[in-house]
Amino acid sequence: MPTTLDCTDLSACPEIGIGGDPPATLPGGSPSPLRGYADPSVRYDPDSDRLWMAYSWPSMHIDGTQRVSRIETHLAESTNGGASWDLVQPLWVAEPATDPATGGSGFTDHEVANLARQEAPDGVRWIGARLDLFVPAGGGLGVRPPNSFRIVVSAAASPPELANAPSVTLGAAATHPGWDVSLDLTKLDDEVAGCAMWNEPALLAEPEVVYLAVRCLRFEPATRSPDWDTSELFVFRAQTAGAVGDWTWTYRGRLAGRAEAVELGGDGLTQIDLAYARDGTLVALLTPDGWDADSRDFVHHGLRVVEVASLATPSLARRADGSLAVRAVISADDGPLGSGASTYDPELAAGIIFARRSITEASLVGSMHGTGVHP
Numbered sequence: 001m002p003t004t005l006d007c008t009d010l011s012a013c014p015e016i017g018i019g020g021d022p023p024a025t026l027p028g029g030s031p032s033p034l035r036g037y038a039d040p041s042v043r044y045d046p047d048s049d050r051l052w053m054a055y056s057w058p059s060m061h062i063d064g065t066q067r068v069s070r071i072e073t074h075l076a077e078s079t080n081g082g083a084s085w086d087l088v089q090p091l092w093v094a095e096p097a098t099d100p101a102t103g104g105s106g107f108t109d110h111e112v113a114n115l116a117r118q119e120a121p122d123g124v125r126w127i128g129a130r131l132d133l134f135v136p137a138g139g140g141l142g143v144r145p146p147n148s149f150r151i152v153v154s155a156a157a158s159p160p161e162l163a164n165a166p167s168v169t170l171g172a173a174a175t176h177p178g179w180d181v182s183l184d185l186t187k188l189d190d191e192v193a194g195c196a197m198w199n200e201p202a203l204l205a206e207p208e209v210v211y212l213a214v215r216c217l218r219f220e221p222a223t224r225s226p227d228w229d230t231s232e233l234f235v236f237r238a239q240t241a242g243a244v245g246d247w248t249w250t251y252r253g254r255l256a257g258r259a260e261a262v263e264l265g266g267d268g269l270t271q272i273d274l275a276y277a278r279d280g281t282l283v284a285l286l287t288p289d290g291w292d293a294d295s296r297d298f299v300h301h302g303l304r305v306v307e308v309a310s311l312a313t314p315s316l317a318r319r320a321d322g323s324l325a326v327r328a329v330i331s332a333d334d335g336p337l338g339s340g341a342s343t344y345d346p347e348l349a350a351g352i353i354f355a356r357r358s359i360t361e362a363s364l365v366g367s368m369h370g371t372g373v374h375p
Helices: 158-163 256-266
Strands: 004-006 033-037 039-044 050-062 066-078 087-090 093-096 105-120 121-137 151-155 167-173 196-206 210-218 233-239 247-257 270-278 282-292 298-301 301-311 326-331 353-359 364-370
Touching: 039 364, 050 087, 050 105, 050 364, 066 121, 066 158, 087 158, 087 301, 121 158, 121 196, 151 158, 151 196, 151 210, 196 282, 210 270, 247 282, 247 298, 256 270, 270 298
Parallel strands: 004 326, 033 364, 039 105, 066 105, 105 196, 196 270
Antiparallel strands: 033 050, 039 050, 050 066, 066 087, 093 105, 105 121, 121 151, 151 167, 196 210, 210 233, 233 247, 270 282, 282 298, 282 301, 301 326, 353 364
């Protein structure tokens, strides 16, 4: 039976703070309506005996008379197994940009970052993947144009150096080429040709290759709601010889889709993280989700940790009775839109880090919590 945990009670899942990086405030010092921590990705570095964490840091800026959302990626470190964390630096900050489709001004936000450490033949390499997207001037989270969504992959000798490292931009069918798209992943195979947008990248590195798992989003034209039968998790692989811009990308296959999502309690699967359990088994941390037509937003149904049979020929593992090999289920009562994004590394003393979110009509506050669960 899988381990189950309800994180609604903070005594069961204590909140994690970041020293030197408090939640955002407005210019007058009051709490920002958009604040906290989200989308953690933790990886252990045996060379420095520390844990690195990349995470989304949301905030609200003042643009003239309007409040404008910002999301950027920050980097923290822990030298005590995750018992405490301290800010190292902003990793990818929101930056001024011009929409190539409209010529309008705004900012590029960076979120849902994922880290991987690779012991390559030519030395240790750190790889980062993130979602970049455009926020028009005076806009917020709900007005980010779909044609600005793209995945950016960088490589450097250490996590802090990823801030200014060379990168490659991977697009989807709807991504405007003016966003410096290096490769449209949807052109690699007919199975992914209709993916309008990519989201929630996850990395797993082997000595000469890196795997990238991403959520494909496709929408029903009439309702503009997700097409659950085709919004699936797909896996790509890159041969990592040479500079990141020279990597060769190939399509590997579908990791999971509607059938697996329904079995796990949702309509789709999102917020994937890939990690090894302490017994060496590869696992996927997944959030089953649905859709709320009134708010036009995704509803998250907590965390499921599922064994992975293979990434080379992608599939989740199943038990002898045919059911998915679920190792853990973590949830929290966080209102109608729910929570779920999580990360894991076997060196984390706190076990899985579970991300929660409190959403009202006027605010969104993210938080991270230790669970003590080792899948």
